[in-house]
């Protein structure tokens with residue numbers, strides 16, 4: 363459902379740590395009471411920050427593979443692109459759009475380190491350059507994208523424009539997020555590990571238990587009506603993870619599109635999450651078949667314009683490299699590579 367302007371969240375609670383769940387629960391049965399967790403580290407950072415304590419769980423079943431919302435989306439839109447990214451692990455050079463997404467996400471995370479009254483647009487804009495400088499120091503290839511101070515200045519200005527878009531949608535002075543950049547992981551009974559980073563989790567205490575709102579920022583433009591449900595699939599993926607880890611169906615899923623200053627939202631129920639889990643299970647079965655057969659179909663779409671692998675894609679006259687040897691990874695196992703920067707639309 364497309365919503366007009368944001369109404370902001372007001373209620374909060376103490377932040378949970380980063381959490382990982384383990385299999386043995388299933389939708390359709392009693393919700394899990396929560397994962398077995400071990401405090402792995404205790405950082406000095408405030409509640410919900412990326413440096414908050416990390417909770418680890420030991421999976422009860424052998425891991426057969428991993429899926430994140432982004433890679434699940436890759437396979438659904440183009441199985442060959444999934445192969446290039448996950449199996450071939452072909453490098454993808456940084457792009458201004460993807461790097462801007464990373465910087466804006468960093469700023470929106472750090473914005474909530476400030477006292478509520480200080481979370482203003484000028485304050486957010488002032489966080490852009492430090493976030494960029496840190497990223498550039500970490501990623502020399504990103505720093506090399508800009509040919510001179512003028513190009514960099516214009517790009518930094520476009521990041522500030524996106525933050526302007528954020529403030530048009532929401533008033534952060536009214537919020538106290540329970541968590542930001544929250545890593546959530548759960549291993550299904552099948553051994554498939556689901557994982558992802560939730561941009562922001564808002565939590566309110568209610569008479570019937572905690573009410574969760576999952577928030578994700580996109581720095582691109584909103585999808586057309588025909589693509590809204592696939593955009594929301596990523597949010598249901600997060601909702602499914604949180605259901606398994608927290609035992610609560612999130613009350614609201616909210617996707618902010620800073621590029622055109624609009625947002626989508628949905629209120630899932632347990633049946634939605636059960637359907638999402640079935641879809642992910644079927645998706646993993648399709649990925650496994652493709653791995654066993656070596657057949658990853660190219661599926662051209664408008665997304666090809668942002669694909670780094672056109673030159674090796676048969677749909678554009680290219681030839682994929684030979685499939686890499688999979689034996690080292692074990693049968694059926696596909697570990698996703700670490701993603702250094704956000705997706706172009708992320």
Ligand code: SF4
Pocket residue numbers: 440442443660661662663665666669670671672675676677678
């Ligand atoms: S160019 Fe298009 S069809 Fe080819 S791999 Fe990339 S997304 Fe798929």
